[in-house]
Each structure stands twice: as C-alpha cells, then as structure tokens.
Amino acid sequence: MSSLRGDAALDARVRRRDGVLAQEAHGQTVLLRLADGGYYALDEVGAAVWELCDGSRGIDELVGALCAEFDAPPEIVRADVLEFVDDLQRERLLTLEPPA
Amino acid sequence: MSLTDCSPHWFQTGNSHSGYVAALRGAENRPRVTVSLTPEYALLLDAVAPLPCARADHRDWDGARWGRTLRTAEWHRLSPLLHCHLRGDEQVPAAVHSALERAYLAASARSLFLTAALHEALGALAAAEVPALLLKGAALLATAYPDPAQREMLDLDVLVPADRLAAANAALVALGYGALAAEGRAEHHDPALVRDERLLAVELHHQIALAGEGRVDTGELWRHARPVADATHLLPAPEHLLLHVCVHFTRNRLGGSHRRRHTGGALAQVCDVARIVAREPLDWDTLVGAARDWQLDARVFLALFAARELGVPVPEPALAALRPDGFEKRVGRRLVALRVLGTGEKLPVRSLRWMVAPSREVLRRGWDAEPGATRSLARAYLRRARAQAPFARAALRRPWSVVQDRRLNRQIHALEEGT
Numbered sequence: 413m414s415s416l417r418g419d420a421a422l423d424a425r426v427r428r429r430d431g432v433l434a435q436e437a438h439g440q441t442v443l444l445r446l447a448d449g450g451y452y453a454l455d456e457v458g459a460a461v462w463e464l465c466d467g468s469r470g471i472d473e474l475v476g477a478l479c480a481e482f483d484a485p486p487e488i489v490r491a492d493v494l495e496f497v498d499d500l501q502r503e504r505l506l507t508l509e510p511p512a
Numbered sequence: 513m514s515l516t517d518c519s520p521h522w523f524q525t526g527n528s529h530s531g532y533v534a535a536l537r538g539a540e541n542r543p544r545v546t547v548s549l550t551p552e553y554a555l556l557l558d559a560v561a562p563l564p565c566a567r568a569d570h571r572d573w574d575g576a577r578w579g580r581t582l583r584t585a586e587w588h589r590l591s592p593l594l595h596c597h598l599r600g601d602e603q604v605p606a607a608v609h610s611a612l613e614r615a616y617l618a619a620s621a622r623s624l625f626l627t628a629a630l631h632e633a634l635g636a637l638a639a640a641e642v643p644a645l646l647l648k649g650a651a652l653l654a655t656a657y658p659d660p661a662q663r664e665m666l667d668l669d670v671l672v673p674a675d676r677l678a679a680a681n682a683a684l685v686a687l688g689y690g691a692l693a694a695e696g697r698a699e700h701h702d703p704a705l706v707r708d709e710r711l712l713a714v715e716l717h718h719q720i721a722l723a724g725e726g727r728v729d730t731g732e733l734w735r736h737a738r739p740v741a742d743a744t745h746l747l748p749a750p751e752h753l754l755l756h757v758c759v760h761f762t763r764n765r766l767g768g769s770h771r772r773r774h775t776g777g778a779l780a781q782v783c784d785v786a787r788i789v790a791r792e793p794l795d796w797d798t799l800v801g802a803a804r805d806w807q808l809d810a811r812v813f814l815a816l817f818a819a820r821e822l823g824v825p826v827p828e829p830a831l832a833a834l835r836p837d838g839f840e841k842r843v844g845r846r847l848v849a850l851r852v853l854g855t856g857e858k859l860p861v862r863s864l865r866w867m868v869a870p871s872r873e874v875l876r877r878g879w880d881a882e883p884g885a886t887r888s889l890a891r892a893y894l895r896r897a898r899a900q901a902p903f904a905r906a907a908l909r910r911p912w913s914v915v916q917d918r919r920l921n922r923q924i925h926a927l928e929e930g931t
Contacts, residue, residue, distance in 0.1 A: 433624040433628060434624075437616065437620040438661075442661075444621045444625060449625070453516040453617050454514070454515060
C-alpha cells in the first residue's frame with residue numbers, strides 16, 4: 413500500500429474502497445467497513461473530503477476543491493488533507509491509485 | 513476534519529414511580545396524558561410522541577437521574593431517538609450527550625449494514641421471481657422513519673406467498689444464509705435464516721398473525737400493497753402496516769411466553785405507532801374494518817389505547833369503533849403501567865396450571881418437544897423449568913407483581929374472547 417509519507421504518492425488518485433458504506437447521520441457522516449463491521453464518524457469537513465475521493469482527483473485537486481469550498485489557506489488545508497487521507501488509508505477506507 | 517473510530521460500540525442491542533404526574537391538555541383531538549410517569553419516562557415520551565408542552569423539565573436533573581434515563585432509553589431501544597431529541601440541548605451533561613451519540617452512531621452503522629443486506633436479499637428474491645412484501649422494521653424504515661438510525665431493526669421480516677417459501681429459502685441459501693439449528697418453525701414464518709457472522713436474521717413470513725390471534729387474509733395484504741420505485745419489493749398499505757405493528761405490540765405485551773417476559777422495546781413500538789400516525793396517509797375506517805374482519809380488533813385496540821394514553825394522537829372515533837365489550841380503562845392503564853412503563857424481566861404467568869403443568873402444545877411450540885415422545889416431553893419440561901427458574905426466584909421476592917401480572921393477563925384474555 414502506498415503511503416502519503418512518500419512524495420511519490422502525492423500524484424496518486426484517492427478512491428473510496430469498495431465495501432465501505434457511508435450515511436449522513438445528523439450532521440455527521442458514518443462510514444461502515446462491511447468486512448469487519450468497523451465504523452467511523454466524520455465531521456462536516458471530513459465528509460466533504462470523503463465525497464471528493466471518487467478516484468478522479470489527486471491530493472492537489474482535493475486541496476484545491478476544499479480551499480474553494482471552505483475559503484481556507486492552501487498550506488493549512490494541504491497539511492490537514494494529507495493527515496486525514498493517511499488516516500483513512502490506514503483504516504482501509506480509502507485506496508491510492510496510480511495517476512491516470 | 514476528523515475521523516472518529518467508533519467500533520467498540522458496534523451493534524448495541526429500575527425505576528420507581530415518584531408520583532410525578534403529567535396531565536397535559538393539548539390541542540383539540542390531542543389526548544390527555546393521564547398515566548403516571550417518572551421524569552425519565554416523561555422525557556422519553558417527549559421524544560416518542562411530542563406534545564405542545566414538554567412533559568419533562570430536565571434542567572435540574574442530577575447524575576443519578578440521567579443514569580436511569582440512559583438505562584431506560586437503552587432498555588426501550590430509544591437511545592438513538594433520544595440523542596436526536598436532546599441534540600444541542602445545553603442543559604444536558606456532556607457525558608450524557610456523548611453516550612447517546614455513541615448509541616446513535618452505532619445504530620446508524622447497523623442500519624447501513626442492514627440496508628445493504630436487505631437490498632441484497634430483495635435482489636435475490638426478485639431474481640428468483642418471489643414477490644416480497646416488507647414487514648415491521650424494514651417497512652417502517654421505508655415509510656415512517658426518514659432517519660434509519662432512529663429505529664433499531666433486529667432482523668429483516670419479509671412476507672412471501674406461502675407457495676413460494678421454498679423458492680425464497682433457496683434464493684437466500686444461495687446468498688450464504690442458513691437456518692439456525694436450534695430455531696424451530698414458527699406458525700407464521702420459517703426458521704430465521706442467518707449467515708455465519710450471525711449479525712442479521714432474515715425471517716420469511718407467509719402470515720402475519722398467529723393462529724390464536726386472528727385470521728388475516730394475506731391476499732388483502734398483497735392486493736393493497738404499495739410498489740416501490742425499483743420494483744424489487746412491495747410495502748404494506750399504511751393501515752396494514754399499523755395493524756401489524758399493533759398486533760405485534762399486543763403480542764409482546766401479553767406475556768405467557770418465555771420469549772416475552774419483559775418490557776424491552778415497548779416504547780420503541782409505541783414510537784412506531786406514533787410515527788405511522790404522524791407520517792402515513794391512514795384511512796382509519798379501513799383500519800377498523802380490517803381489524804374486525806380479521807378478528808384482531810381487541811389486539812389493535814389495546815395497542816392504540818396504550819399509544820393514546822401515552823400521547824399519540826389516535827382519533828377517538830377509531831378507538832371507540834374497536835373498543836371490546838366490557839373494556840375498562842383501568843385494565844388498559846394497568847397494561848400500560850405494567851407492560852410498557854417499566855424495565856426488567858418478569859415471570860410470564862398465564863395460570864398456575866400453565867406454569868406447573870404446561871400442555872404438550874406449549875412444550876411443542878416453545879420448547880421443541882415431540883408431542884408423542886415421553887422422553888422428549890420430559891426434556892422439554894426440564895428445559896422450560898430451568899430457563900424460568902431465575903425468574904421464578906425473582907417473582908417469589910415480589911409476589912404481588914406476579915398476582916398483578918396474572919390478573920392482567922386474565923382480564924385481557926377475557927376481552928379477546930368477548931370479541
């Protein structure tokens with residue numbers, strides 16, 4: 413599995429894994445990993461990132477979309493996104509794919 | 513942005529009456545709440561069936577009272593609903609919010625799992641050309657609960673035509689489902705089907721009432737069922753959905769079975785009634801007609817009476833049309849007090865004879881005995897005695913509650929026989 417700790421992965425496309433279900437739940441988004449029943453709660457910003465992880469975008473495009481949506485400085489958004497996507501990947505919720 | 517791992521809480525499945533009385537007069541056609549409620553139950557009912565004025569004032573509650581509230585909500589399977597009711601309320605301690613939110617998120621995750629499993633099962637039934645009509649929880653989620661996390665669903669109940677049961681079973685077996693070895697065939701549905709992980713049971717029904725309850729014309733259920741967009745299944749007509757929820761509520765409250773010895777989930781069932789009444793386009797005359805035709809009027813009445821006593825706006829004319837001869841309000845209120853507004857297990861008591869010398873039929877239906885085999889009957893008798901021993905010991909410590917229970921059962925059965 414690629415890690416975002418390495419620069420090579422920064423160009424990778426981020427995609428939600430198959431077998432992970434999502435549902436809005438009173439201002440949060442619940443993710444369920446069907447394989448083992450593990451589940452997670454995302455806040456509003458996390459849910460926005462999750463929605464963008466459809467396999468068509470790389471990290472930089474994610475950052476660009478979030479900066480536009482939340483009117484935040486790119487350097488801060490980028491650091492947060494890298495950490496967050498790393499968490500999602502570690503929890504087997506996301507996968508990194510080679511750039512198209 | 514945050515990612516919170518909630519997994520340890522995966523799949524969650526004694527109060528003293530303080531004399532607190534909520535007697536609230538609402539708008540016209542709204543019922544008065546006349547039963548005695550503890551503050552904890554008053555708060556739960558505010559979530560289940562809101563009135564113009566809240567029943568509970570929780571501003572000065574201490575930790576012990578909030579603890580009782582959390583336990584009571586869990587017992588009645590209402591923690592997720594209570595979370596939604598209290599969300600953003602600054603008078604509620606943070607620890608209470610946190611506990612309720614965990615329960616809500618667990619329910620949300622489970623509903624995701626169940627929805628996925630349901631769609632898979634319905635797809636398989638459709639591919640096998642088996643008509644499927646959703647019942648109970650699955651039907652309620654599709655009609656009365658916009659937020660599926662608010663309604664705990666323990667299993668998936670699906671009605672299929674009696675002559676298609678074998679095909680339906682085969683379709684689900686192909687998905688990896690199998691019958692639980694210990695599960696016998698109930699009168700109205702096949703043995704529950706589960707997968708290896710045992711997180712979900714699917715019950716294939718061919719009927720919605722037990723033989724002793726009434727005579728439901730399932731053809732009517734199918735004829736008035738509502739189609740859904742993807743055409744994989746049907747939903748019951750609003751009146752039939754409410755009727756089934758009411759029959760189930762009364763069945764669970766009557767006692768007399770080792771499986772129905774407590775009030776767990778009683779208020780969740782009242783909530784089901786409240787949601788159907790609030791959200792579904794009900795024709796009350798149709799409901800009354802079906803209940804009478806199928807000889808379920810006493811059972812439907814008792815559930816609607818209990819719901820109205822607790823604040824659900826059930827129209828008085830419909831209730832009057834279903835009222836059994838000889839019904840006394842105090843019997844209905846006793847049902848509410850003993851079988852709804854309580855927590856804890858109780859000894860099911862139908863009669864002393866039923867307790868000590870159960871019929872072969874009781875042993876066959878509830879305890880898997882072979883009626884003609886003496887040894888099998890003896891083993892079933894021992895299993896039953898062993899299972900009920902702890903409750904018998906508890907009952908001996910509270911003999912008056914046993915007397916009350918037995919009296920209530922007798923009164924309710926007399927009502928049923930009178931209709």
